[in-house]
Amino acid sequence: MPLAIQALFVALLFSSIASAAIVEHVFHIKNVLVKPLCKEQMIPAVNGSLPGPTINVREGDTLVVNVINNSTYNITIHWHGVFQLKSSWMDGVNMITQCPIQPSNNFTYRFDITGQEGTLLWHAHVLNLRATLHGALIIRPRSRRPYPFPKPYKEVPLIFGQWWNMDVGLLNIRPAPLSDAYLINGLAGDSYSCSKKRMFKLKVVQGKTYLLRIINAALNSHLFFKIANHNVTVVALDAVYTTPYVSDVMILTPGQTVDALLTADQPSGLYYMAISPYTSAHGQPFPAQVTRGLIIYEDTVKSSSSVMPLMPELNDISTAHRFSSNITALVGGPHWTPVPRHVDEKMFITVGFGLEPCPLGTKCPGYLGQLYAGSLNNRSFMYPESTSLQEAYFYNITGIYTDDFPDQPPLKFDYTDFVMRTESDYKMMFPEKRTSVKTLKFNSTVEIVVQNTGIVTTESHPMHLHGFNFYVLGYGFGNYDPIRHARMLNLLNPQMHNTVGVPPGGWVVLRFIANNPGAWMFHCHMDAHLQYGIGMAFIVQNGETSLLSPPSNLPQCTRDPTIYDSPTAKVDFSY
Ligand code: C2O
Numbered sequence: 001m002p003l004a005i006q007a008l009f010v011a012l013l014f015s016s017i018a019s020a021a022i023v024e025h026v027f028h029i030k031n032v033l034v035k036p037l038c039k040e041q042m043i044p045a046v047n048g049s050l051p052g053p054t055i056n057v058r059e060g061d062t063l064v065v066n067v068i069n070n071s072t073y074n075i076t077i078h079w080h081g082v083f084q085l086k087s088s089w090m091d092g093v094n095m096i097t098q099c100p101i102q103p104s105n106n107f108t109y110r111f112d113i114t115g116q117e118g119t120l121l122w123h124a125h126v127l128n129l130r131a132t133l134h135g136a137l138i139i140r141p142r143s144r145r146p147y148p149f150p151k152p153y154k155e156v157p158l159i160f161g162q163w164w165n166m167d168v169g170l171l172n173i174r175p176a177p178l179s180d181a182y183l184i185n186g187l188a189g190d191s192y193s194c195s196k197k198r199m200f201k202l203k204v205v206q207g208k209t210y211l212l213r214i215i216n217a218a219l220n221s222h223l224f225f226k227i228a229n230h231n232v233t234v235v236a237l238d239a240v241y242t243t244p245y246v247s248d249v250m251i252l253t254p255g256q257t258v259d260a261l262l263t264a265d266q267p268s269g270l271y272y273m274a275i276s277p278y279t280s281a282h283g284q285p286f287p288a289q290v291t292r293g294l295i296i297y298e299d300t301v302k303s304s305s306s307v308m309p310l311m312p313e314l315n316d317i318s319t320a321h322r323f324s325s326n327i328t329a330l331v332g333g334p335h336w337t338p339v340p341r342h343v344d345e346k347m348f349i350t351v352g353f354g355l356e357p358c359p360l361g362t363k364c365p366g367y368l369g370q371l372y373a374g375s376l377n378n379r380s381f382m383y384p385e386s387t388s389l390q391e392a393y394f395y396n397i398t399g400i401y402t403d404d405f406p407d408q409p410p411l412k413f414d415y416t417d418f419v420m421r422t423e424s425d426y427k428m429m430f431p432e433k434r435t436s437v438k439t440l441k442f443n444s445t446v447e448i449v450v451q452n453t454g455i456v457t458t459e460s461h462p463m464h465l466h467g468f469n470f471y472v473l474g475y476g477f478g479n480y481d482p483i484r485h486a487r488m489l490n491l492l493n494p495q496m497h498n499t500v501g502v503p504p505g506g507w508v509v510l511r512f513i514a515n516n517p518g519a520w521m522f523h524c525h526m527d528a529h530l531q532y533g534i535g536m537a538f539i540v541q542n543g544e545t546s547l548l549s550p551p552s553n554l555p556q557c558t559r560d561p562t563i564y565d566s567p568t569a570k571v572d573f574s575y
Contacts, residue, residue, distance in 0.1 A: 019143040020060040025053065027077065029133065030070040037181055038194035039165050043132040044071040044124075050186045051159045051217065052122075052135035059117045060142050066108045067101055073169070074100035077109060078125035079137060080255060081239055081498040084467055087111040088390065088518025089550045091466055094126040095383040096521050096537060097390045098550075099557035107555055115335055116469070117141050118239030119157070119213040119257040128171040128527050131162065134217040139239060141334065148333045149235045149244065152211035152261060156202060158293075159185050160225075160252070160275055162218035174372065176220055176528040182275050182291040189292045200293035202273075204264040211235075212260045216252035219527040222278040222320070222460060222501065225250045225258075226309035227295065228271040232260035234327060240469060240496040241330035249312060251278055251320045253462030255499040255525035268297040270306035278312070278320050280504035281459035317504065320460070324501055325475040328493040339471050339491045340513060344444035348480075349376050350409040351461050351502055351524070351534060352453030354431045356380070367456050368429075373532050374524070375431030377409045380533030381523070382435045386557055389437070390519040393539055394547060405438040405536050409451075415479050416505040418454040429455055436536065440514040442543020447473075448510045449480050452502045461529060463508075464499040467520035467540075470512035471496050477506040485509075499525050514540045517547040 027046045034043055034050055046052030057063055069075050078092035090111040091097040101107045117139045124133035136157045141147065161183040164171060171177065181188045181195075189199035204210065212232065216223050226249050234245040236259035250258050273293045290311055312319045330336060356373040358364035364371045373380050384392065384400045392400035411428055420426055440446060448470075450463055473489040489509055502508050523535030 019058070020062065021058065022062045022064060023055070023057045024064045025055060025066070027052070027065055027067045028070065029067065029075060031072060036163055036183060036186065036188045036195060036198070037165060037192055041165065041167070043168055044073050044075070044129060045132055046135065050132055051161060052133060054136040054138060054157055055122065056138050056140070057113055058140050058142050060112070060114060062110065062112050064108060064110045066106060068106040069101045069103055072103055073129055074102055074126055075129065075133070076100050076125045077122055077133070079109070079111070079120070079122050081120040082111065082113060082137070083116060083516065084111055084518070085114055085516055086545050086548070088467065088516065088520070088547060089554060091518070091520070092125055093466065093521055095385070095388050096519055098388050099555045100126055101555050102558070105555065107553065113139055116239050117334065118236040118241070119215060119259050120239050121215045121217055121257065123217060127531065128168055128176065128219060130217070130527060131164070131168050131171060131219045134161070135159070136213060136215055138213060145334070148241055148330060149261065150209065153205070153208035155211040155213060157185070157213045157215070159215045159217055160223050161186065162221055163188065172531070174531065179221070182218065182221070182223065182277070182289055184273070184275065184291055184293045187293070191290055191292055201296055202293065203296050203298060205298050206264055206268065209261050209263045212262055214250065214252065214258040214260065216254055216256050218254050220254065222251060222253045222462070223275045224278050224312050224319070225252065225273070225275050226311060227262065227273045228307040228309040229266050230262060230271065232262050234258055234260045237327060237495055238469065238497045238499060241333040241336070242327045242495060243330055243493070245327045247323060249319060249323065251323045253460070253499055253501040253525065254527070255462055255464050256497070264297060268300050269304050270300055271295040272306050272308045274309055274311055276311040277314060278316065279314055280317055280320070281457050320501070321475070321503060327495050329495050331493045339473070339494060339511060340445045341491065342445060343447045343511070345440060345446040347407045347438070347446065347448045348409065348451065349448055350378070350415060350451045350453050351376055351463065352458070353456035353532070354378070354380065355429050355456065357430065372456065373431055374529050374534035376534060376536050377406050378428065378431045379405065379436050379536065380431040380433045381535035382433050382533065384435055388557070389435070389537055391550065393519055394550065401435040401437050403437055403439050403539070405436040415451050415453045416458065431533065433533065437519070437539050438536065439539045439541060442514065442517060442541050444514050446512055446514055449507055450502050450510065451480050451507045452505055454505060458504040460501045460504045461534060462499050462501045462525040463522065464525040465512065465520065465522045467516050467518065468512045468514070469496040469498055470510040472500050473509040473511055475503055475506065475508050477503055480507040480509070514538065516540055517542045517545060
């Protein structure tokens with residue numbers, strides 16, 4: 001390397017080191033009373049607010065969050081979408097990377113945020129507690145590096161939540177009860193009684209451009225988002241830059257984020273922004289609740305009436321599919337890397353519902369008189385109960401999990417048009433309850449075809465991978481055809497995600513490089529479906545980097561862990 005370039009290199013290295021900061025937060029979790037609708041409700045909250053505090057960092061910073069648990073629940077906090085390079089003990093997944101932080105205890109998460117920027121979220125990763133324990137995690141470029149799009153006048157986090165008029169502890173029933181409202185930044189807005197005045201309002205200045213940092217923190221709902229009379233330009237999804245994509249509607253699965261530019265280019269006035277659920281499941285009794293916020297132009301006259309956007313239908317699959325599958329990556333943009341062409345591990349994973357035998361002596365109103373369940377490759381995931389998966393792996397403790405998650409479903413069948421005909425079809429409907437993992441060699445490239453099944457019913461499943469972003473090489477409907485569809489995969493500019501909705505009755509093809517040792521979950525980000533067992537875990541072996549010893553103060557499981565501080569009543573529903 002010529003000397004001048006070497007010097008420049010050193011200078012660059014220096015400036016980036018000099019700019020890295022340590023960002024510290026204290027998350028004080030306790031039960032507080034809130035009243036988004038007509039009824040006061042006690043919820044666990046971080047620092048007394050719903051949503052919780054927004055964390056702002058720059059790429060390269062170290063984030064330190066001291067979680068003090070003064071609530072009545074066992075808690076972990078997960079940093080959704082953060083790579084956790086060399087810090088998998090900080091992933092915050094209950095019984096996967098740690099035992100929970102018990103009431104009156106605390107734990108400090110500490111990790112570097114490198115190689116990614118955009119909008120992510122943090123949330124509790126103990127069952128349904130994510131409903132009220134969540135917030136934004138915003139990663140801006142290192143100092144002086146501009147965004148790869150025009151500088152916005154202001155940045156506005158928009159956090160979508162889902163609200164129940166009941167104790168969050170009681171949400172731990174199967175299936176989760178229907179929610180009573182959706183919230184924008186904690187506010188239900190004027191379409192619900194008792195919250196008319198509590199609506200999210202955004203004042204805008206004519207001609208200015210705003211960066212909306214949109215997060216779907218809802219527990220169980222995909223959400224459409226629209227702003228009356230305005231288009232937005234999407235510039236990032238899941239904290240990965242996209243080619244600019246102009247749209248009048250957005251859809252976010254639970255766990256997904258969208259960064260979009262909104263220009264106040266309409267005549268002065270009042271314009272609603274609105275969210276409404278998207279449900280692809282057939283016949284599910286889903287209320288079409290619409291939650292609104294308001295955009296107020298600076299010089300709007302008082303008497304103006306507000307314009308409402310026309311929301312997509314509850315089951316508008318084509319709008320959802322168009323938005324999800326049309327956006328491409330910003331090739332050559334910050335942190336962009338080309339798709340690896342060589343694949344080491346090929347997996348075909350079926351995702352869908354199934355049944356669990358109805359306990360003797362009880363009546364289950366589900367399909368065929370059974371309980372509902374869910375699975376990946378016919379394995380219904382069970383969390384370990386006495387030791388976290390990663391500790392079991394690290395300390396070689398046997399009996400916690402089995403290293404035998406299959407690369408293929410046990411049976412090939414017409415996945416999307418499942419009709420039960422034979423006894424083996426019937427067996428297929430009852431997945432095995434297991435804690436099984438798939439071990440990956442360090443740096444191997446993994447390709448997964450995720451095939452949605454029609455067992456019991458079809459529904460979009462937002463599959464979320466911990467620790468890695470994956471390329472989404474293709475989306476489609478029907479059964480994946482390894483010859484015809486493989487030719488159509490996008491290897492040039494596919495968007496990367498940490499969460500992707502597998503189309504109802506369809507498939508996606510994902511690829512990622514397993515370059516980070518540790519135990520990483522891959523699961524449906526609809527909380528209710530995770531409880532059905534739609535999950536599994538990868539264990540990435542050591543290579544150039546190794547899984548270090550756990551921090552000495554990592555929470556310990558008690559001998560009789562109360563993982564769930566809530567009744568475990570099982571209620572079922574019929575379609
Ligand atoms: Cu956002 Cu496993 O979670």
